[in-house]
Amino acid sequence: MSSLTHLAKLRGLMLDMESEVGLTDVSHLERDVMLACVELKDAAPIVKTKDILAHRFLKSSSRPSIFRALKSLIDQNHLAYNGKGRGGYIIQSQ
DSSP: OOHHHHHHHHHHHHHHHHHHTTOTTSOHHHHHHHHHHHHHHTTOSSEEHHHHHHOGGGTTSOHHHHHHHHHHHHHTTSEEEOSSSSSEEEEOOO
């Protein structure tokens, strides 16, 4: 099987998993921000804005777009402010 075939099968699996966890109703950028937060959460329970902005999933996204995506994810109850100062988020949905 070619690498492209493997990639297509992997993308199909990702779509199924995104549907299972409720990420089909968010934009591509919101999904990438959410997945970056989940990956960063492994290091610390509170995800910091500076770490989100520097994450490899978001290298090609602008700072204002990332902040809009964060706000949207909060409005949709996927993320929440940590309540202990600025620049920290906790994941609401898993």
